[in-house]
Amino acid sequence: xxxxxxxxxxxxxxxxxxxxxxxxxxxxxxxxxxxxxxxxxxxxxxxxxxxxxxxxxxxxxxxxxxxxxxxxxxxxxxxxxxxxxxxxxxxxxxxxxxxxxxxxxxxxxxxxxxxxxxxxxxxxxxxxxxxxxxxxxxxxxxxxxxxxxxxxxxxxxxxxxxxxxxxxxxxxxxxxxxxxxxxxxxxxxxxxxxxxxxxxxxxxxxxxxxxxxxxxxxxxxxxxxxxxxxxxxxxxxxxxxxxxxxxxxxxxxxxxxxxxxxxxxxxxxxxxxxxxxxxxxxxxxxxxxxxxxxxxxxxxxxxxxxxxxxxxxxxxxxxxxxxxxxxxxxxxxxxxxxxxxxxxxxxxxxxxxxxxxxxxxxxxxxxxxxxxxxxxxxxxxxxxxxxxxxxxxxxxxxxxxxxxxxxxxxxxxxxxxxxxxxxxxxxxxxxxxxxxxxxxxxxxxxxxxxxxxxxxxxxxxxxxxxxxxxxxxxxxxxxxxxxxxxxxxxxxxxxxxxxxxxxxxxxxxxxxxxxxxxxxxxxxxxxxxxxxxxxxxxxxxxxxx
Amino acid sequence: xxxxxxxxxxxxxxxxxxxxxxxxxxxxxxxxxxxxxxxxxxxxxxxxxxxxxxxxxxxxxxxxxxxxxxxxxxxxxxxxxxxxxxxxxxxxxxxxxxxxxxxxxxxxxxxxxxxxxxxxxxxxxxxxxxxxxxxxxxxxxxxxxxxxxxxxxxxxxxxxxxxxxxxxxxxxxxxxxxxxxxxxxxxxxxxxxxxxxxxxxxxxxxxxxxxxxxxxxxxxxxxxxxxxxxxxxxxxxxxxxxxxxxxxxxxxxxxxxxxxxxxxxxxxxxxxxxxxxxxxxxxxxxxxxxxxxxxxxxxxxxxxxxxxxxxxxxxxxxxxxxxxxxxxxxxxxxxxxxxxxxxxxxxxxxxxxxxxxxxxxxxxxxxxxxxxxxxxxxxxxxxxxxxxxxxxxxxxx
Numbered sequence: 001x002x003x004x005x006x007x008x009x010x011x012x013x014x015x016x017x018x019x020x021x022x023x024x025x026x027x028x029x030x031x032x033x034x035x036x037x038x039x040x041x042x043x044x045x046x047x048x049x050x051x052x053x054x055x056x057x058x059x060x061x062x063x064x065x066x067x068x069x070x071x072x073x074x075x076x077x078x079x080x081x082x083x084x085x086x087x088x089x090x091x092x093x094x095x096x097x098x099x100x101x102x103x104x105x106x107x108x109x110x111x112x113x114x115x116x117x118x119x120x121x122x123x124x125x126x127x128x129x130x131x132x133x134x135x136x137x138x139x140x141x142x143x144x145x146x147x148x149x150x151x152x153x154x155x156x157x158x159x160x161x162x163x164x165x166x167x168x169x170x171x172x173x174x175x176x177x178x179x180x181x182x183x184x185x186x187x188x189x190x191x192x193x194x195x196x197x198x199x200x201x202x203x204x205x206x207x208x209x210x211x212x213x214x215x216x217x218x219x220x221x222x223x224x225x226x227x228x229x230x231x232x233x234x235x236x237x238x239x240x241x242x243x244x245x246x247x248x249x250x251x252x253x254x255x256x257x258x259x260x261x262x263x264x265x266x267x268x269x270x271x272x273x274x275x276x277x278x279x280x281x282x283x284x285x286x287x288x289x290x291x292x293x294x295x296x297x298x299x300x301x302x303x304x305x306x307x308x309x310x311x312x313x314x315x316x317x318x319x320x321x322x323x324x325x326x327x328x329x330x331x332x333x334x335x336x337x338x339x340x341x342x343x344x345x346x347x348x349x350x351x352x353x354x355x356x357x358x359x360x361x362x363x364x365x366x367x368x369x370x371x372x373x374x375x376x377x378x379x380x381x382x383x384x385x386x387x388x389x390x391x392x393x394x395x396x397x398x399x400x401x402x403x404x405x406x407x408x409x410x411x412x413x414x415x416x417x418x419x420x421x422x423x424x425x426x427x428x429x430x431x432x433x434x435x436x437x438x439x440x441x442x443x444x445x446x447x448x449x450x451x452x453x454x455x456x457x458x459x460x461x462x463x464x465x466x467x468x469x470x471x472x473x474x475x476x477x478x479x480x481x482x483x484x485x486x487x488x489x490x491x492x493x494x495x496x497x498x499x500x501x502x503x504x505x506x507x508x509x510x511x512x513x514x515x516x517x518x519x520x521x522x523x524x525x526x527x528x529x530x531x532x533x534x535x536x537x538x539x540x541x542x543x544x545x
Numbered sequence: 546x547x548x549x550x551x552x553x554x555x556x557x558x559x560x561x562x563x564x565x566x567x568x569x570x571x572x573x574x575x576x577x578x579x580x581x582x583x584x585x586x587x588x589x590x591x592x593x594x595x596x597x598x599x600x601x602x603x604x605x606x607x608x609x610x611x612x613x614x615x616x617x618x619x620x621x622x623x624x625x626x627x628x629x630x631x632x633x634x635x636x637x638x639x640x641x642x643x644x645x646x647x648x649x650x651x652x653x654x655x656x657x658x659x660x661x662x663x664x665x666x667x668x669x670x671x672x673x674x675x676x677x678x679x680x681x682x683x684x685x686x687x688x689x690x691x692x693x694x695x696x697x698x699x700x701x702x703x704x705x706x707x708x709x710x711x712x713x714x715x716x717x718x719x720x721x722x723x724x725x726x727x728x729x730x731x732x733x734x735x736x737x738x739x740x741x742x743x744x745x746x747x748x749x750x751x752x753x754x755x756x757x758x759x760x761x762x763x764x765x766x767x768x769x770x771x772x773x774x775x776x777x778x779x780x781x782x783x784x785x786x787x788x789x790x791x792x793x794x795x796x797x798x799x800x801x802x803x804x805x806x807x808x809x810x811x812x813x814x815x816x817x818x819x820x821x822x823x824x825x826x827x828x829x830x831x832x833x834x835x836x837x838x839x840x841x842x843x844x845x846x847x848x849x850x851x852x853x854x855x856x857x858x859x860x861x862x863x864x865x866x867x868x869x870x871x872x873x874x875x876x877x878x879x880x881x882x883x884x885x886x887x888x889x890x891x892x893x894x895x896x897x898x899x900x901x902x903x904x905x906x907x908x909x910x911x912x913x914x915x916x917x918x919x920x921x922x923x924x925x926x927x928x929x930x931x932x933x934x935x936x937x938x939x940x941x942x
Contacts, residue, residue, distance in 0.1 A: 333836075336840055338836060338839060338840060357844075357845075360842070361842040364840065364841060364842035365842070367840075368840060368841075369836070369837065369840045371833040371836065371837060372833070373833055376832055376833040376834065377833035377834050377836075377837050378834055378837075379834045379838075379851075379852050381855045381856075382851075382852075390838065390841055390843060391841040391842070391843075394841055394842045394843050394844075395841075395842065438837070441837065441841075445841075
């Protein structure tokens with residue numbers, strides 16, 4: 001690449017601030033980077049570091065005038081986009097620069113067909129209508145690998161899977177053959193297998209159309225696989241940028257080093273074949289009936305969990321993996337008897353089946369759950385003391401307030417939080433701290449068994465590793481038994497002593513985690529592992545699309 | 546402290562904010578009535594809406610003042626000091642004999658005879674600024690009722706009264722600032738009492754129907770399924786009943802007093818909030834923190850009250866001022882039609898209907914209209930400000 005070649009997009013000294021006066025918050029602080037034609041630049045950093053805001057300000061999609069730019073310019077083909085009037089920038093958006101978002105579930109309008117949504121862009125920027133537009137849409141859908149595009153034209157978004165929706169989003173982004181595609185965490189909401197497919201598709205399209213991609217992600221694996229150059233962002237600044245190889249092999253900034261070292265270290269509890277069984281299920285089923293017609297006759301069932309027999313022994317961690325929709329979470333909820341199920345569940349040798357809410361209450365002390373979303377799992381209107389102490393109120397009604405407070409303090413200290421913060425409300429804490437609070441709420445009752453339902457998926461890499469360390473540490477000190485549900489195999493590998501691979505409500509494979517990771521037996525498991533560890537796609541019939 | 550030492554041993558400092566550089570943070574004071582930061586911001590947002598903020602103040606002043614209506618417009622003085630004894634006629638009923646009269650009946654302090662008796666004994670009488678109550682008939686009307694405001698009278702009109710009372714002119718008469726109604730009762734006094742009864746009625750109706758509505762919506766939303774289905778169908782049928790006609794029929798059978806009327810209106814007004822609260826609970830019951838509470842074994846009632854209700858309260862609070870104003874409107878319209886409060890009660894609706902019947906006396910219709918318009922506008926302005934204050938997406942500059 002010659003030095004005098006003008007970059008396609010050149011961001012110079014860009015700042016973004018929200019609010020005004022004393023409430024002004026600087027989200028992006030004087031960053032500069034270039035994207036040349038046909039190259040992929042990755043923007044990595046933890047959540048809140050200003051990645052998405054940067055992307056949105058290139059498109060000028062921020063909520064102006066609440067957001068404003070104290071400094072900087074965004075030169076696209078030598079033209080500054082920031083002072084450009086709204087009418088002109090609309091010609092750039094969707095035509096020269098396009099964007100795909102993280103959440104394919106909400107970035108398509110649920111009330112319009114695929115044809116209409118893709119067609120809208122063709123109509124706006126090229127004036128294509130009727131048969132010509134239709135041909136182009138089919139052409140685009142074929143390009144992004146949607147099977148039978150003709151029949152899919154009349155589909156609504158809810159009739160497509162998450163991966164297919166993201167493909168439609170990509171088709172819309174490609175419609176006018178843009179020079180620059182901004183991909184804002186396009187695979188974060190997808191399964192690993194689907195993620196691998198989408199990444200392969202993006203790489204393939206880039207090769208064919210020669211466009212530049214600005215790829216925003218927090219996943220270093222993706223960066224390594226896909227990008228030419230990388231910018232590492234932290235707290236609104238670019239702390240390091242350079243060629244991917246150089247940054248990965250010889251990082252300069254301490255933050256980059258920490259990020260690269262943040263892989264959760266695999267040190268799972270060993271399988272304990274002789275320990276007493278804590279949880280046992282035999283042919284456990286959770287079927288949701290499908291009812292049709294006036295009489296609401298049951299015509300079939302959605303088999304979320306379809307005949308699963310597992311046992312979890314004391315001190316072990318049972319990892320449950322599988323794509324979304326495979327019934328992992330439902331299995332966890334069924335074992336805790338939070339949804340109705342069929343088939344015996346035994347906890348510490350006592351049958352739980354058929355117990356009503358009241359009769360379950362004494363058992364609840366010993367079995368707890370930590371949820372995925374640390375923002376949703378804490379009641380926003382209660383202080384931390386109230387949240388953590390709630391279970392104590394239920395199970396130890398005779399406990400005095402001072403005693404309860406003492407227990408809360410101990411639990412908070414145990415999860416590595418300063419107990420002095422217990423008077424605060426959840427919104428004052430970061431995601432990782434909230435997840436620690438959720439863990440404290442579970443352990444304050446001193447349970448024997450905890451279901452961990454994707455406790456790390458909503459967190460940044462650095463914090464994921466910290467939470468994994470915390471969980472492992474607690475397990476050792478308190479002799480806990482875990483059921484660890486996750487689609488993130490790297491985290492599972494760090495914690496699980498045994499592994500259950502689920503698909504469509506059934507167990508595909510189970511066994512000791514070490515053996516399974518070394519030599520998976522089924523094609524599905526192999527595909528899952530390849531996608532997770534090497535971002536490789538599998539033959540179409542093995543995994544869902 | 547033992548626990549702190551443990552935290553330090555773990556050596557894992559939490560990621561950001563909540564802990565200062567020294568690792569220690571002074572615990573924030575928790576006062577009993579302290580507003581949470583969120584509510585503080587809402588209050589700031591509310592105050593930022595100048596119109597709503599001033600409306601709230603104005604309304605509160607009017608309401609509090611009208612609560613003491615007996616001390617503002619009354620046909621009994623609030624204090625009499627006579628022969629070393631203190632009397633409080635506004636609160637205690639005294640027989641006429643207490644002041645040296647002839648009858649054992651309750652004293653009529655507007656009676657010139659009694660006034661003379663007290664004056665002869667050098668009694669000190671403290672009157673409220675307006676010496677009429679809502680049901681006091683002005684016996685010295687210069688013109689046939691409805692009589693115009695005193696300051697509008699011509700000397701010709703008040704000649705007869707002025708001569709009879711031995712005064713020098715119209716301006717010496719006891720003032721009816723806004724005239725009288727068709728039974729010779731002072732309009733200002735009736736407005737003050739009418740305002741109070743309207744707002745009180747509206748408030749009670751709003752609070753009771755909100756409590757019932759929120760409870761019904763909460764149960765439907767939380768339990769869902771058949772409970773929800775049956776309850777919803779019932780509400781659909783219930784709201785399909787033309788309530789106004791039913792009200793007319795019931796109030797022609799029962800003698801409608803304040804509480805009967807409240808009861809009847811309550812039958813239909815509680816549904817207003819059900820849909821909202823139900824939706825909030827339906828949405829909320831699948832939140833992870835609700836699941837977490839259930840996994841802890843917290844009882845349903847407690848989950849609903851402690852975790853879900855605060856969510857629904859935002860929507861409820863937003864609607865309250867609007868429900869209040871519509872309650873006031875309902876009472877007024879029933880009074881206007883003559884099916885409301887019993888005859889003789891001070892009511893804005895009755896004032897309006899008098900205004901309609903006496904077009905030649907515009908002070909009736911105008912006073913009633915302006916009072917209602919001001920009251921409802923204030924409530925709507927407050928409502929708007931509350932709505933904006935609770936809107937998390939609204940930005941204020």
